Amino acid sequence: MLRALLAVLLLIGLHSPAHAQTGDLQTILQEHQAQIVKPSRSKVAPAIEALTASGLPEVPLFLEDWRDKNIWVADDGLFYAISGDTVTDITTRTDVAISKDTLTQIRPNGGVRRVINEALVQFQLSDPDITRRTEAVDAIARNLSPDQIAPLSGAIDNEADPALKLRKQRLLNYLTARYGDSTEARIDAIEALSSDLSVEGRAVLSQILSTRTEIAQTAPDGANIAGQLTPGEDLPRLAAYSQIAQAADLPPVLSDTDIRSALEQHVDGGKVAGVSVGTLSDLDARLTAYDRLSAEGTLPPRATEDMISQTLAGYTIFEIYDEPDAAITDAARTTQKAVNTRVGASQTADLALDAISLASIYFLAAIGLAITFGVMGVINMAHGEFIMMGAYTGFVVQQIIPNYTVSLIVALPLAFAVTFAAGVAMERLVIRHLYSRPLETLLATFGISIAQQQLAKNIFGTQARPLTSPAWLDGNLAFNEVISISYIRIAIFVLALIFLALLLFILKRTRLGLEVRAVTQNPRMAASMGINPDRIKMMTFGLGSGIAGIAGVAIGLYAKVTSEMGADYIVQSFMTVVVGGVGNVWGTLAGATMIGTLQKGIEWLNPSNTLAAQTYMILFIILFIQFRPKGIVALKGRAAGD
The missing domain is CATH 1.10.3470 (ABC transporter involved in vitamin B12 uptake, BtuC)
Incomplete structure (x- = not known):
């Protein structure tokens, strides 16, 4: 009963009037029975969303029992919580005279339990116990997610512990910098990171400035380009060609060892493609023999020096920001430079x-x-x-x-x-x-x-x-x-x-x-x-x-x-x-x-x-x-x- 009372007090301050109760807990569970009885990480989201949006005070305790594998289901589809050998009603939390042997235990896997933990965070952020509030903040810090912005912002004003309140504010700033609703809000949050020298703050800036490599003959339309890599300066010529060849399905660069191994498999009468084995100690002779076999279709083609030069002249390797908004990456780059100076x-x-x-x-x-x-x-x-x-x-x-x-x-x-x-x-x-x-x-x-x-x-x-x-x-x-x-x-x-x-x-x-x-x-x-x-x-x-x-x-x-x-x-x-x-x-x-x-x-x-x-x-x-x-x-x- 004490847990239920704490949950009621917790949810009074957590949920707004818009989260109206839409029925008792059993009704919601019946609507999503299949997702709860046989849960999977990819299908359990609607059930979790319905539970957290209901505003019912029993939800946090149900989620905890579900996560801890303490929820059982009867043949008629009703759900019960079991502690030891005691069966209790999930709504009233009173003991019921039902045999445990007639119930089937629900066993969520690790992925589902992680989803349940994420849902519990919004309840735990305002828990009267500071230890549970701290654990909730730690959970958010480990996995920044945009759906944590609303519960976190609602749990800051009433936070009594100054240190924990400051940490919540920092996490909210991190979340806003990465997932804010508007460009202006994100830029303000990013600029606020200039005074934050923590590893977490620097990681947020690095995540905003993360890039991917794309290869094209012309710059991609609408892409937020961080820069382009020049072969011979930013990366070796052969490494650049290898990246282009892999993307454009071009012949690979073969090492001398690869060529020798390939030629050894095609020795016929002391010759390879008409080239005497005795002359294969010369590199040009090996290349001639390999190219003849390649022209016959016996060996796959190789990248020649002319092909490499032409390819590098026709393609460009771009570093493109994962963040599409250039204004945000500009702000993050400026802030990161200031932070690195202060860190140094x-x-x-x-x-x-x-x-x-x-x-x-x-x-x-x-x-x-x-x-x-x-x-x-x-x-x-x-x-x-x-x-x-x-x-x-x-x-x-x-x-x-x-x-x-x-x-x-x-x-x-x-x-x-x-x-x-x-x-x-x-x-x-x-x-x-x-x-x-x-x-x-x-x-x-x-x-x-x-x-x-x-x-x-x-x-x-x-x-x-x-x-x-x-x-x-x-x-x-x-x-x-x-x-x-x-x-x-x-x-x-x-x-x-x-x-x-x-x-x-x-x-x-x-x-x-x-x-x-x-x-x-x-x-x-x-x-x-x-x-x-x-x-x-x-x-x-x-x-x-x-x-x-x-x-x-x-x-x-x-x-x-x-x-x-x-x-x-x-x-x-x-x-x-x-x-x-x-x-x-x-x-x-x-x-x-x-x-x-x-x-x-x-x-x-x-x-x-x-x-x-x-x-x-x-x-x-x-x-x-x-x-x-x-x-x-x-x-x-x-x-x-x-």
Whole structure:
């Protein structure tokens, strides 16, 4: 009864007074009994039209039951709905005392069910349930049909959901652009598509501008010609002739292989059509033999070069719009050009956003390495493992604190503390004994990185661990249908800006920063001024490691946390530092921007091969270093000459 009540309320707002009820549901079904009992896609339309035009509140429920194979017919021709073993009257929806065994089930095939679904759309567009309204709109979007214009336009004003209402308006504009009643209405709808960058809107324009190929000696009368194809320019001469030959039933172009195969079947006494087999290695001899056989009627004729030239001179290949109205195709062509321009600009902007986002990730991953490398000259191959340690710290915090926002707030400083302590321990236990010995330092840190990876596998296993972002970081910030960026990427970008400002403050406004810069410029002079270089190097190494830990938390929010995740960033981090300029914050920012932009640009040019993109990027970096070995922003002072 509730379904029947909803259907009554639905149809009150859907049908106009012109859709007067012409009888009860059973009467209409009896009039179209043959089409309903044994339905087919080609014959069921009159029955569907009669049902939808009746205005009866029982129609939507009947159509649903018919589609779902819940309608049965009795020997007297009356129809019933069955759910389980319960037989109900299709008009009153009350149970009736009829045995199911005396009824015959109606089984519409897939094609008929699609027709029924299309009819149900007009009822579902105004259904109280937003899910059903959305499904109806999705059905229209999948198959734009002119008969959906009226129900869709009638379901817009009363739509309560703003997003769904906007989508209905867009679909109505698509339908009007393709199937509007007048040229003026269609042109207005087409021009409105100039602000629509969606795939659906662009598809509508492409469908309006669809063409077919026709071949004729003169231009077809009244045809809306898109252009003509010139042999030798727009398509190869032989391809053009082949199209004409197929349409005009002319001799085909035969390849040399076809000619050889045909001649092999007609060898007689060491000759083919009077031509000695020994001379058939010559092309002219083969053609002579084939043409003689063709003249005798033994082989079908072939297209000669003269025939091809004469045919191409006498025929023209036209591209003709399927849309006959030239005014509409002119409007669609102009709109499509404007849309393509906007799409191109938006794709460029979207690519720039991706590049900035990737640059911020590389900056976070590399800034700690830039500090340690610049101050200490240590090639730390274990830097990526500090990123991994920070990510695992965030994972552990989330296991203890289920609130993702709170856990993120706790994880960032805790990751800094953990990796800071690990960095200090590494510097005190290993690095301090290997200063001025770069090869031994590289080997030692590489061994430490392998040990850290194995330790992480022993503790957390080899399976990737998720670092879940808070709900307020879910989704994307969309500027239009082409330009969008995830909120996680925005958060990482903001975090990179915060660290840039924080590092600049530390290096320029604090005593620690002054001492770090002094040690960077001239360690011996700094020591003579009372600065302890060993302490500064320890603090600097710890600071760089701590920043890597925070970067690990940020990176883990959108990438899986594994024991090998640090290895994915160590190469890019070193390239960022070297390209930007060793020991310089601004240089690291410039290097990250350059590498991020370069990588995204190469991936855009070659999207199917990420490994090739990275290879090209490394080659470019090598060439860049040859011309600017000190990086984009080189150090000044005595350290620049070291």
